[in-house]
Amino acid sequence: MRLFLLPISTRRALIYCQSLHQKPTTELSLVQKTINKVPETWAKWETAESGWKKALTRYGNEGLRRIPYQEWALKSFPPLTDELQAEELSKNQKFDVVFPENIVQKEDVPKIMRRLADFLVDSRLFRPVSTPPMESIYSTPPNFSKRFTFVTRSQVLEGVDPEESMLLQPGAHKLVAKNLEVPELAAEVERAVRQVKQSLQRQQEQERQLIDAREKQNNSTRK
Numbered sequence: 001m002r003l004f005l006l007p008i009s010t011r012r013a014l015i016y017c018q019s020l021h022q023k024p025t026t027e028l029s030l031v032q033k034t035i036n037k038v039p040e041t042w043a044k045w046e047t048a049e050s051g052w053k054k055a056l057t058r059y060g061n062e063g064l065r066r067i068p069y070q071e072w073a074l075k076s077f078p079p080l081t082d083e084l085q086a087e088e089l090s091k092n093q094k095f096d097v098v099f100p101e102n103i104v105q106k107e108d109v110p111k112i113m114r115r116l117a118d119f120l121v122d123s124r125l126f127r128p129v130s131t132p133p134m135e136s137i138y139s140t141p142p143n144f145s146k147r148f149t150f151v152t153r154s155q156v157l158e159g160v161d162p163e164e165s166m167l168l169q170p171g172a173h174k175l176v177a178k179n180l181e182v183p184e185l186a187a188e189v190e191r192a193v194r195q196v197k198q199s200l201q202r203q204q205e206q207e208r209q210l211i212d213a214r215e216k217q218n219n220s221t222r223k
Helices: 030-046 052-064 069-074 082-091 106-114 118-122 132-137 153-158 172-180 185-222
Strands: 002-007 013-018 095-098 126-129
Touching: 002 106, 002 185, 013 069, 013 106, 013 185, 030 052, 069 185, 106 126, 132 172, 172 185
Parallel strands: 002 095, 095 126
Antiparallel strands: 002 013
16 A cells, blocks of 8 residues: 655645555456546546536545545544554565655654554554655645644644644645545545635634734723
């Protein structure tokens, strides 16, 4: 398998697991071929300008967007049974973690991964790899001066955590799927971008309301 670490904002990232199927020894059944073709077909339909294909994917994605992107990303990981752990350890095969080094520091990759894939981190079964297609996703303005920052819980509690801003904007899912050649990533990234952006907007609105409330309180005490 291969893992993709995609920063959505300067503090939140999507981790997606792509299963790299080996060439089967026997010919796949028609049903299995159809199942394997679904993500690619869905991604192509999403690019349609109009028509029933566009409408179908729009309504389908609207329902899927209600699922938290972190939970949905977990579904891409295979169930980690004791047998699978033993098999991976015996192979000592390292899995590539594709990430943008122009945005994320290499030493932060294990910290970010630990939240979803602690077994791979503890067993050192991963290898951070930054590729030009991945970096190019984040190489356009206004991201030149932005970096992903791993924020600890203590920083948040002490109020010294850096301000969060978006690294991917709506519509970036098409570029991600195209650059990385992983069609099934399109829906994952689109969902993550939408949810993180909405979360930031809610936080900003709450901060504005808090500032307004404090100003009103200060004005009333002066009177």
